[in-house]
Amino acid sequence: MEKLLQVDDLRTWFRTSRGIVKAVDGVSFDVAPGKTRAIVGESGCGKSITALSILQLVPEPAGYIESGKIHFGGEDILERSWTDMRGLRGREIAMIFQEPMTSLNPTRTIGWQLSEAMTVHGKDAPAARARALELLERVGLRDPNAALRQYPHELSGGMRQRVMIAIALANRPKLLIADEPTTALDVTVQAQIMSLIKELQDELGMAMLLITHDLGIVSEVAHDVSVMYAGQVVEAAPTRDLFHDPRHPYTQGLFASLPARNRRGKDLMTLDGIVPDAANWPTGCRFAERCAHRLDACSAPPALHGSGTHRQVRCHLPSAMEVTK
Amino acid sequence: MSPTLLHLLYNLSPLALIGVAVVIFLRARQTPLWGEAFRRLARNPSARVAMAVIGIYATIGIADSVGWYDATTQERRTVIDAIFERKPERTYSAPLAEMTTGEAKPQKIREKHILGTDSIGADVFYRTLKGVRTAFQIGGMTVLIVTPLALLLGLTAGYYGKWRDDVITYIYTVLSSVPGILLQIAMVLVLGKGIIQICLALGITRWVGLCRMVRGETIKHREREYVRSAKALGVTDMVILVRHILPNLLPVVIISTTLGFSNLVLSEAILSYLGVGVPDNVGSWGNMIDAARDELARDPVIWWNLTAATGAITGLALSLNLFGDALRDAVDPRLRS
């Protein structure tokens, strides 16, 4: 099947006082049209930087894309200049962020910010205004007419995230990048927002790249998952396969460390040690230091085995390599 | 006490000051924040130049603070006096001039006055050097008034809140409502001229800004979890203020003090110009600039007196500003990763 988004060997690095921090260091994945790919990983694994790299929104001047290819609709959009990217941002690829409280301009009305998303892409102001009302209604704001004239601080966190969704979907993008869209919200609001996103995704036939650390959300929403660790994808598979049968020791550890009723009275699995320093990745397998199944081979960097459509694992263990055949 | 002994004691004060500074520096270098900040400063070229310049000024100031009792003139003479004092000429001469003008018998003065003499014949270079100590005295003493006052009141108001906060906020609102320069003028007018009086006037008007900042920061820190967990352990308020909150405020306090110091040096010149500054018999850049006003109006123009004072004061203020900026960059947590 033709891929909507294809990221190849992406490297996004940062110049810092400690040297070059290789936050994203050779990440590859793809997103099929209308489908959802989740990127999961713990804090500092590079998942958010990966998302920002796609829109070339990595915080400059410290951050830069060192190498890699990002194909969107067949075109390598890394070739585009920053200015050329503007036509793509918000129109073809939209993005929503984690912090609904700070992601909206505090001194502009909701209507203004929503209309702007359309007028910068050529829609005339009255039409944008009309569509803004329609969108606010669609994302479930109680009084969309009033909301147009309201300022962000007058809305609750959940409502603001709905406005962010409306802004993102204003131009019917082909791809939505959702970077931890529900992390800052209460659990009941999380559920509402996630189901709204899913609903709108189906309605618009849009593809989604979901960045999250919440395995529960992944399990409910994503078709495919890529698990990131230390700036790399360590395992990728269709969601069901990955959840039923995680192969990488890190993924296995992640699942085994989840607290649950049936683990009461027993110790949870832990991953001892800490993530290595991004300014100084180990030369071999980056997980080796915390891995319970470490082999001699692990002092050499493992490749990402397997095909893109089924399962890929970055591990030297025979049990991990076997499934990729 | 014999004058000689008095002067010896007098000499100890700058040395004690240096000693305290060295001890503080060495202790600070042990802590991760300041240790890292000093390393960053040492790497920053403009900070290095600024520190070198400040060091030169400080050396001059200290040399001018170490002296002895001269039995013949019955006055105190300092190291600077001994090395740089020149006999006044009868009238002005340009920098490195061959001769003074207006003399009945022109005498050779070459290399006597490298920056020339002013309209009454005083050596400009010597006067410029004498201004250094005054500048440091005013800056330093004012800082010694401002910082403890602002810290004490700001921490109290911010931490305890309630009526203490109301009273302190009221006091500084009233003080800051009077435009600073007017209050300073009024105070010196009432207290009379003198270095201590200027420091008092500057101190009373300057502590408000720092106090307001300290209060705001303290309120922020008061709500932080580390303060709460200390309270839960039973740590007393006094210890929380001194051991927990104060060290976290020090970076902003030190930076604002450094930048404030340069401002104080400049303020002295303005106050002296307004006639409410340093007494005329004390060497100060403000007084030199004041005198230069007439020297520019005459013909031929005497420009070197103004230029020397301006150069000296700008050099010091600029170095302090650059150093303060570099220090801010060095401790700014946003730049840390």
Add this chain to the structure above:
Amino acid sequence: MLRFILRRLLQAIPTLLGVLTLTWFLFFGTASAESIARRNLSSKDPTPAQVQGWIKEHGYDQPPAVQLRKATVDMLMFKFGKSDATKEDIWTRIRQGAGPSIVVSSTIFIGTVFGAILVAVLAAAFRGTYIDKTTTIVCVLLMSVVYTVYVIGGQYFLSKQLRYGPIWGFDPASGLFKYILVPSAIGFAAGIATEIRLYRTFLLDEISQDYVRTARAKGVSETRILAQHVLKNALIPIITNTVAVIPGLILGGLLLENFFGIPGLGSYLFEALGSNDFSVVRAMVFLGTLLYIFGLIMTDIAYAIVDPRVRID
């Protein structure tokens, strides 16, 4: 809004009372009438009779209650009395001086604020580049020069050498522009650096906010982000930082006016300083404070207008 303004005015009353107490303390509490008289009398060693005569003539012998009234009630009624030195009516001089002062200082103020916003926006737009760095260095340099040097040097070069304007005097009838050009230029040069630095910080604080990233993700151009998003938000601290000084513009510039012979309130105060004229200084301190408190109230109102997050009820 009316309620808000009213409440804010009421809140200013205790501050005003505090200031009145402070001025009273400064001028009547600490300095004895005799010392004031001695400083004002021209002869070096005045006889006790001369001193007593002066005290009586200038009303410093009145009982404390009367002096307290002079320092509070009379001040609030703008009854400043007569100058100690020249015996002119202070209020008349203040009214005469306000005009010239406000012309010069508001020219400087407007020029500085708009100039600083312009430069700060440029520096922020090119943040991190040599344009930004040069601006910063020039600002630090400008900030390190004493104000008096700006005035003395500026007058010497601009008026005396280049003859862009008269060295002395103020005669609006023969063309206002030429009289205010050089003083304004000097005031502008002396004041702009601090403002640029401040505004640049405000702008950079806004640029690093999350909503800017949202705007970029929407496809908004950098120019538009700066103009429509960042500037609007940065204007809030800019406005609230500048509004407070607006009423005080009436007081003019102490040094600048004196130097160029502009007969404003700055000159008046300068003269009063030279002649130890306590009554004038007292009146000016009070007036300055009143204007500043008024400025603070205006600041709060401006805040309520420009920042939608501030609730005024």
Add this chain to the structure above:
Amino acid sequence: MSTTPPMLDVRHLVKQFPKRGGMFGKREVFTAVDDVSFQVNRGTTLALVGESGSGKSTVGMMLLGLLETTSGDVLYEGRPVIGLRGPERLALRRKLQVVFQDPFASLNARMTVAELVMEGMRVHKMYANDAERRARAQELLGQVGMPAHALDRYPHEFSGGQRQRIAIARALSVEPEFLVLDEPTSALDVSVQSQVLNLLRRLQRERGLTYLFVTHNLAVVDYLADEVCVMEKGKIIERGMVEDVFDHPQHVTTQRLLAAVPKVEM
């Protein structure tokens, strides 16, 4: 049916905050905690759950005396603790300790780990001298799984999970009986969360600690807690044994909360 009195008995606790009002307006109040009562038995874990703004953290702060109560009583081992002053309050503080959510904010960055862990012992004049306290601090760090060389380092040199262990060691330094755990794992990644949860479980087992676990994470409650109180808008709307409440939620809010948790299907 236990006959011994509960270790902690909270009765009709109320906390009201004044709303921001003008000088003309009437003094309005916001009730953050509204008539909350519960008991915690020795050696057990009571979870206080609810969404943000439900008042759960406010309850914790009041128990610790970090926030004044508006009304109500708190009995610790049968003795009232509200309004205690001086030595009695200090003695209580030894028994009741707290671990906060954010290990980056709860450890003063300007103090070394040794200073942090020893501070409480100094306050309560435990052990004869600093050398003994230091030895004890080292022992405690070992118990929470921290290396010995951690003593002379500063908090920023450690990861989030390690810092949380330092915070736990600091709380344990005064040998408390009761710990208020205020979202102790919310700022941590799952793989680190499990380390902290295991540690908390072990400490409870070994030292017979009693926990009040304030959290919004229902999975953690399901794993760790014995009893649960569900809070909404300052009130306790449902309480009971975790299994009962989670399997048969009575209140509609509890049902909604439970339904909203995304399930990991494996």
